[in-house]
Amino acid sequence: MGGPFHYFLFNSTIRNMKFLSDNRFLTGIHSYERQLAKLLALLLAIVIGFAVFELVVESSIKIARFQTDWFDGGLIKLLDRLLLIFIALEVLQNVTAYLRDQVVQIELVLLTAMTAVARKVIVLPPGTESKPQLMAGFGVIVVGLAAAYWLVIRARHHQQPGASKPGH
DSSP: OOHHHHHHHHHHHHHTGGGGSHHHHHHHHHHHHHHHHHHHHHHHHHHHHHHHHHHHHHHHHHHHTTOOOGGGTHHHHHHHHHHHHHHHHHHHHHHHHHHHHSSOOHHHHHHHHHHHHHHHHHTOOTTGGGOHHHHHHHHHHHHHHHHHHHHHHHHHHHHSTTOOOTTO
Protein backbone atom coordinates (compact mmCIF):
# COMPACT_ATOMS: atom_id res chain seq x y z
CA MET A 1 0.00 0.00 0.00
CA GLY A 2 1.38 3.38 -0.71
CA GLY A 3 2.86 3.93 -4.06
CA PRO A 4 3.62 7.23 -5.75
CA PHE A 5 -0.02 8.33 -6.00
CA HIS A 6 -0.64 8.07 -2.25
CA TYR A 7 2.66 9.85 -1.53
CA PHE A 8 1.69 12.69 -3.90
CA LEU A 9 -1.83 12.92 -2.44
CA PHE A 10 -0.51 12.99 1.14
CA ASN A 11 2.12 15.67 0.41
CA SER A 12 -0.25 17.88 -1.56
CA THR A 13 -2.89 17.60 1.16
CA ILE A 14 -0.41 18.64 3.84
CA ARG A 15 0.76 21.60 1.75
CA ASN A 16 -2.81 22.70 1.01
CA MET A 17 -3.99 22.68 4.63
CA LYS A 18 -3.75 26.45 4.75
CA PHE A 19 -7.35 26.49 5.91
CA LEU A 20 -6.06 25.24 9.25
CA SER A 21 -3.66 28.15 9.67
CA ASP A 22 -4.34 30.13 12.83
CA ASN A 23 -5.72 33.22 11.09
CA ARG A 24 -8.04 31.36 8.75
CA PHE A 25 -9.21 29.01 11.48
CA LEU A 26 -9.94 31.85 13.91
CA THR A 27 -11.67 33.82 11.16
CA GLY A 28 -13.86 30.81 10.44
CA ILE A 29 -14.70 30.30 14.11
CA HIS A 30 -15.46 34.01 14.52
CA SER A 31 -17.75 33.94 11.50
CA TYR A 32 -19.51 30.87 12.88
CA GLU A 33 -19.99 32.57 16.27
CA ARG A 34 -21.47 35.66 14.59
CA GLN A 35 -23.90 33.57 12.54
CA LEU A 36 -25.02 31.70 15.66
CA ALA A 37 -25.44 34.99 17.53
CA LYS A 38 -27.57 36.35 14.68
CA LEU A 39 -29.71 33.22 14.68
CA LEU A 40 -30.15 33.38 18.46
CA ALA A 41 -30.99 37.09 18.29
CA LEU A 42 -33.62 36.43 15.65
CA LEU A 43 -35.11 33.56 17.64
CA LEU A 44 -35.14 35.62 20.82
CA ALA A 45 -36.77 38.58 19.04
CA ILE A 46 -39.53 36.31 17.75
CA VAL A 47 -40.09 34.78 21.19
CA ILE A 48 -40.20 38.24 22.81
CA GLY A 49 -42.70 39.42 20.21
CA PHE A 50 -44.99 36.47 20.89
CA ALA A 51 -44.61 36.90 24.65
CA VAL A 52 -45.59 40.57 24.44
CA PHE A 53 -48.53 39.74 22.18
CA GLU A 54 -49.71 37.01 24.56
CA LEU A 55 -49.34 39.30 27.58
CA VAL A 56 -51.31 42.10 25.89
CA VAL A 57 -54.08 39.76 24.72
CA GLU A 58 -54.44 37.98 28.07
CA SER A 59 -54.37 41.23 30.05
CA SER A 60 -56.86 42.88 27.69
CA ILE A 61 -59.27 39.97 27.99
CA LYS A 62 -59.02 40.01 31.79
CA ILE A 63 -59.59 43.76 31.91
CA ALA A 64 -62.52 43.61 29.46
CA ARG A 65 -64.19 40.87 31.53
CA PHE A 66 -63.38 42.60 34.83
CA GLN A 67 -61.51 39.47 35.91
CA THR A 68 -58.57 41.37 37.28
CA ASP A 69 -57.60 39.95 40.61
CA TRP A 70 -54.85 42.53 41.08
CA PHE A 71 -54.76 42.18 44.84
CA ASP A 72 -55.06 38.39 44.94
CA GLY A 73 -51.79 37.73 43.15
CA GLY A 74 -52.74 39.00 39.68
CA LEU A 75 -50.55 42.08 39.89
CA ILE A 76 -47.55 40.02 41.00
CA LYS A 77 -48.09 37.64 38.06
CA LEU A 78 -48.30 40.61 35.68
CA LEU A 79 -45.10 42.13 37.09
CA ASP A 80 -43.39 38.75 36.86
CA ARG A 81 -44.25 38.46 33.17
CA LEU A 82 -43.30 42.08 32.45
CA LEU A 83 -39.95 41.72 34.18
CA LEU A 84 -39.30 38.45 32.39
CA ILE A 85 -39.90 40.22 29.06
CA PHE A 86 -37.55 43.04 30.13
CA ILE A 87 -34.88 40.47 31.01
CA ALA A 88 -35.31 38.84 27.60
CA LEU A 89 -34.96 42.29 25.99
CA GLU A 90 -31.76 42.88 27.96
CA VAL A 91 -30.40 39.53 26.79
CA LEU A 92 -31.26 40.56 23.23
CA GLN A 93 -29.38 43.82 23.82
CA ASN A 94 -26.41 41.77 25.05
CA VAL A 95 -26.43 39.72 21.85
CA THR A 96 -26.80 42.75 19.58
CA ALA A 97 -24.04 44.57 21.47
CA TYR A 98 -21.83 41.53 20.93
CA LEU A 99 -22.63 41.57 17.22
CA ARG A 100 -21.96 45.31 16.99
CA ASP A 101 -18.81 45.58 19.14
CA GLN A 102 -17.58 41.97 18.92
CA VAL A 103 -17.06 41.89 22.69
CA VAL A 104 -19.27 40.88 25.59
CA GLN A 105 -20.19 44.05 27.45
CA ILE A 106 -19.92 43.05 31.08
CA GLU A 107 -21.97 46.05 32.26
CA LEU A 108 -24.99 44.82 30.30
CA VAL A 109 -24.54 41.29 31.60
CA LEU A 110 -24.37 42.53 35.20
CA LEU A 111 -27.41 44.78 34.73
CA THR A 112 -29.33 41.84 33.27
CA ALA A 113 -28.35 39.72 36.25
CA MET A 114 -29.45 42.48 38.66
CA THR A 115 -32.80 42.72 36.88
CA ALA A 116 -33.23 38.94 37.13
CA VAL A 117 -32.50 38.98 40.86
CA ALA A 118 -34.81 41.97 41.35
CA ARG A 119 -37.55 40.05 39.53
CA LYS A 120 -37.08 37.10 41.86
CA VAL A 121 -37.24 39.34 44.94
CA ILE A 122 -40.29 41.26 43.69
CA VAL A 123 -42.32 38.14 42.96
CA LEU A 124 -41.38 36.20 46.10
CA PRO A 125 -44.43 34.35 47.39
CA PRO A 126 -45.93 35.31 50.74
CA GLY A 127 -44.21 33.61 53.66
CA THR A 128 -40.76 33.81 52.10
CA GLU A 129 -39.73 36.36 54.72
CA SER A 130 -39.75 33.49 57.20
CA LYS A 131 -36.82 31.90 55.33
CA PRO A 132 -33.82 33.90 56.51
CA GLN A 133 -31.26 31.86 54.56
CA LEU A 134 -33.05 32.59 51.28
CA MET A 135 -33.35 36.29 52.08
CA ALA A 136 -29.67 36.45 53.10
CA GLY A 137 -28.74 34.65 49.88
CA PHE A 138 -30.58 37.23 47.80
CA GLY A 139 -28.86 39.98 49.78
CA VAL A 140 -25.42 38.51 49.12
CA ILE A 141 -26.21 38.15 45.41
CA VAL A 142 -27.43 41.75 45.15
CA VAL A 143 -24.40 43.13 47.00
CA GLY A 144 -22.04 40.97 44.92
CA LEU A 145 -23.58 42.07 41.62
CA ALA A 146 -23.63 45.73 42.69
CA ALA A 147 -19.98 45.54 43.77
CA ALA A 148 -18.99 43.87 40.49
CA TYR A 149 -20.85 46.54 38.51
CA TRP A 150 -19.17 49.31 40.54
CA LEU A 151 -15.74 47.76 39.98
CA VAL A 152 -16.30 47.45 36.22
CA ILE A 153 -17.51 51.04 35.94
CA ARG A 154 -14.63 52.28 38.07
CA ALA A 155 -12.05 50.33 36.04
CA ARG A 156 -13.52 51.64 32.80
CA HIS A 157 -13.42 55.21 34.13
CA HIS A 158 -9.75 54.86 35.06
CA GLN A 159 -8.87 53.40 31.65
CA GLN A 160 -10.34 56.33 29.73
CA PRO A 161 -7.84 58.86 28.45
CA GLY A 162 -8.09 62.12 30.32
CA ALA A 163 -9.57 60.50 33.41
CA SER A 164 -9.17 62.81 36.38
CA LYS A 165 -5.82 62.52 38.07
CA PRO A 166 -5.32 62.86 41.82
CA GLY A 167 -4.97 66.46 42.89
CA HIS A 168 -6.94 67.89 39.96
